[in-house]
Amino acid sequence: MPNMEPQCNEQSDLLLNKRSVAMGWLIPLGLMLLSRMLFSQIQVVGLVWTIAFAWMGWACFVNAKQCQRRHCFFTAPLFFLLSVITLGITRDWPIVNQLSLDLLGLIAVITAALLWVLSEKYAGRYQR
Numbered sequence: 606m607p608n609m610e611p612q613c614n615e616q617s618d619l620l621l622n623k624r625s626v627a628m629g630w631l632i633p634l635g636l637m638l639l640s641r642m643l644f645s646q647i648q649v650v651g652l653v654w655t656i657a658f659a660w661m662g663w664a665c666f667v668n669a670k671q672c673q674r675r676h677c678f679f680t681a682p683l684f685f686l687l688s689v690i691t692l693g694i695t696r697d698w699p700i701v702n703q704l705s706l707d708l709l710g711l712i713a714v715i716t717a718a719l720l721w722v723l724s725e726k727y728a729g730r731y732q733r
Contacts, residue, residue: 617671617672618668618671618672618674619664619667619668619671619672619674620668620674625664628664629660629661629664629665629667629668630661630664633656633657633658633660633661634657634661636653636657637653637654637657637710640653640654641706641707641710647694647695647706648695650695650706651691651692651694651695651706652695654688654691654706654709654710655688655691655692655695656688658684658685658687658688658691658713659684659685659688661680661684662680662681662682662683662684662685662687662688663681665677665680665681665684666681669681672731673731673732673733674730674731674732675724675725675728675729675730675731675732676720676721676724676725678724678732679720679724680717680720680721683713683716683717683720684713684717687709687713690704690709691706691709694706694709
């Protein structure tokens with residue numbers, strides 16, 4: 606019976622493949638920035654951001670499952686949560702009424718960067 610455990614290797618790491626990085630993270634980030642610069646309606650920007658955060662969360666989830674990349678175990682839920690918060694901002698949910706998309710974007714960048722750097726610095730790149 607073959608071993609069905611995910612392999613912790615660089616060949617299965619989406620972050621080491623330029624096309625995967627572009628599809629999973631760079632294009633959604635670019636669309637987020639472009640939507641913020643081009644559109645003034647919060648509903649349009651919020652829709653783009655909600656989908657982009659969910660897309661990046663899915664990419665992190667797949668990478669965590671596929672190659673056990675440590676920071677993806679933290680950033681996948683973060684991006685899914687950011688997607689829900691963005692939806693809440695655009696729908697005027699009372700629980701997020703003090704947040705703006707600009708502030709949320711800043712929080713997202715800082716938090717994701719810290720999770721990435723700190724988790725891999727102190728616990729290693731791949732979960733064993």
